[in-house]
Amino acid sequence: MGKQMTEMLKGTLEGIVLAILADEPAYGYEITARLRDQGFTDIAEGTVYALLVRVERNGLVEVERVPSEKGPPRKVYTLNPKGQEYLDEFWQTWDFLTEKLNKLHHGRNAS
Amino acid sequence: MGKQMTEMLKGTLEGIVLAILADEPAYGYEITARLRDQGFTDIAEGTVYALLVRVERNGLVEVERVPSEKGPPRKVYTLNPKGQEYLDEFWQTWDFLTEKLNKLHHGRNAS
DNA sequence: GGTCACTATTCAGTGGTACTATGTACTAGT
DNA sequence: ACTAGTACATAGTACCACTGAATAGTGACC
Numbered sequence: 001m002g003k004q005m006t007e008m009l010k011g012t013l014e015g016i017v018l019a020i021l022a023d024e025p026a027y028g029y030e031i032t033a034r035l036r037d038q039g040f041t042d043i044a045e046g047t048v049y050a051l052l053v054r055v056e057r058n059g060l061v062e063v064e065r066v067p068s069e070k071g072p073p074r075k076v077y078t079l080n081p082k083g084q085e086y087l088d089e090f091w092q093t094w095d096f097l098t099e100k101l102n103k104l105h106h107g108r109n110a111s
Numbered sequence: 112m113g114k115q116m117t118e119m120l121k122g123t124l125e126g127i128v129l130a131i132l133a134d135e136p137a138y139g140y141e142i143t144a145r146l147r148d149q150g151f152t153d154i155a156e157g158t159v160y161a162l163l164v165r166v167e168r169n170g171l172v173e174v175e176r177v178p179s180e181k182g183p184p185r186k187v188y189t190l191n192p193k194g195q196e197y198l199d200e201f202w203q204t205w206d207f208l209t210e211k212l213n214k215l216h217h218g219r220n221a222s
Numbered sequence: 223g224g225t226c227a228c229t230a231t232t233c234a235g236t237g238g239t240a241c242t243a244t245g246t247a248c249t250a251g252t
Numbered sequence: 253a254c255t256a257g258t259a260c261a262t263a264g265t266a267c268c269a270c271t272g273a274a275t276a277g278t279g280a281c282c
Binding site: 121139156157163181183184 | 228229230231232233237238239240
Binding site: 005040090098 | 113115116117118119120121122123125126127130131149150151200201202204205207208209211212214215216
């Protein structure tokens with residue numbers, strides 16, 4: 001993956017995953033697959049699992065073990081209120097950044 | 112500063128600074144001041160200088176020492192062709208991310 | 223003439239995040 | 253048995269922004 005993408009994902013990947021969970025609960029393997037479908041082809045499984053461990057440790061999600069027909073049991077993650085609040089903050093921060101960067105990108109300014 | 116902002120700046124702050132330099136050459140202290148003017152009120156001076164050392168080491172900028180009337184000599188940074196190319200890649204990566212995140216934010220999808 | 227304020231740069235140490243690479247474990251098809 | 257697909261876990265690495273402090277020059281004020 002591009003080095004720039006790697007760095008830019010720091011801070012945003014977490015928001016992306018939480019946004020996916022806000023849409024509907026999901027488990028790690030599924031999240032990884034969905035990310036790939038959506039164009040993030042180079043995100044490693046290990047990255048997602050480590051991230052999920054982190055958001056669980058931070059109390060942003062609820063976890064439920066669900067048996068699978070084909071493989072080990074799944075850990076299904078659900079966004080909880082604290083996670084939703086955290087996600088709202090994420091979008092605020094993201095909006096702030098996009099506003100500033102759009103100005104820099106297009107608004108060849110006359111300071 | 113918000114922890115989310117701190118993490119989100121990783122990868123983007125470098126692009127922001129390079130974009131500022133693309134507009135016109137500048138020195139560290141000036142860049143810090145300009146960032147503050149543009150709303151990044153909490154970016155520490157040390158952060159900017161460390162970033163400038165890095166982009167210089169990576170050969171993205173040219174450096175010229177210019178005496179100052181009031182203070183130590185300034186190190187004026189100018190974006191070079193390699194830096195411009197790197198900045199173009201940055202905008203591509205940024206556009207990719209914004210597209211995906213906009214879909215996640217608004218487009219409550221029908222996968 | 224000593225302190226304060228502003229300008230200007232540098233650097234050591236810290237914490238957080240994504241990546242690499244690998245390992246574990248269950249199921250099904252051959 | 254062997255392979256492939258599903259599913260989760262983790263140690264080690266690299267990179268980046270932040271904290272906090274140090275260094276150094278100039279001008280102004282008392």
